[in-house]
Amino acid sequence: MVRTDQSVSALSVQLLLAVAEQIKLPLLQIARTAELSQVRDTTADLDSIQTTADMAIKLLDSYLFGARLALESDYRLNIEPVSVAAVLYDTGQQLTAMAKLYGVELQLDIAGRFAPVLANRQGLQSAMTSLGYALIEALPSLNAQTLTLHLAVHNSRYGVVAGVYSDAEQLSVEALRQGRKLQGHIRQPLASISPSSGAGIFVADAILQAMSTELRPTRHHNLHGLGAVLRPTPQLQLV
Structure with a gap:
């Protein structure tokens, strides 16, 4: 329906x-x-x-x-325990050729102990891939010190955070907030990037919202980026 x-x-x-x-x-x-x-x-x-x-x-x-x-209101997501590290690894494989074309180096930061999260695997990988493509295209115009993108996961007090990061400081809370005020237009969270990159970020956000989360500015060590907070499986939260 x-x-x-x-x-x-x-x-x-x-x-x-x-x-x-x-x-x-x-x-x-x-x-x-x-x-x-x-x-x-x-x-x-x-x-x-x-x-x-x-x-x-x-x-x-x-x-x-x-x-x-x-x-489609009857389109049901298959929510299951998903390894974020595995999703980011597969995402990196899909992004490698495009990153090379743009002169961007990809780095995976997925080592560590991370509980499986409740998500739709196809949806999470689609969102991370769309976000990755958008930031690969955008990075040369963001005054980054290095043309390097990090696909990373880390634990936070709110859950497991998966995202894409660089040393470009333009990935800010205010930029994302201003982009989401737009009505009837593609949400453009980064004012300095092209419309096509903004579109990729918008679509990633839309997919994540269907899984009861969203893109938000996050930090990974000293890097800036966009990520999503994902809920660990309840069984493993009790361990």
Whole structure:
């Protein structure tokens, strides 16, 4: 059954705008790279074309997943114990080629003891992948000291925190708050990044909200980033 309330209708429109914004960039990159390859009469750029196309497909999968959550009241999430470290490891594998294309180094910070969390594995990985793609694209414009993104997990008093971090200080509480005040527009939590990156962050947030959490500015050691607080499984909280 499809929801008809105004809030869900607005969210579906925002998701559609997010799709257009985020998919437009990789398609333009594919077209331009292919054109340059024809001019140069070379196949040297085929790896770049393949990487960009794969990114567009994965992002579209995330948006379709988010749209189902927004529009279908009977779309039931399979909530189960999930290893955050495993999800971030798989996310890193998906992001590696795109990070290399942008000259961004990825680092995994997933060592340690972390309780499984109650989540939908597909949803959590879709959200982290969408967030990762957005910040890979955004990082060169954020005045970061190094072009390095950290996929990290840590424990907090509120639960297990999973997120993407860098040394760029623009990932602030105020920026996220101002972005969420926008009505009828893609929520743009980082004013200094492109609309397509903002769209990726918006979609990640929408998916996480369907799992009763959300993106928020968090710190990981001395790094700044966006993450989600996830609830540990009740059984292991009692141990």
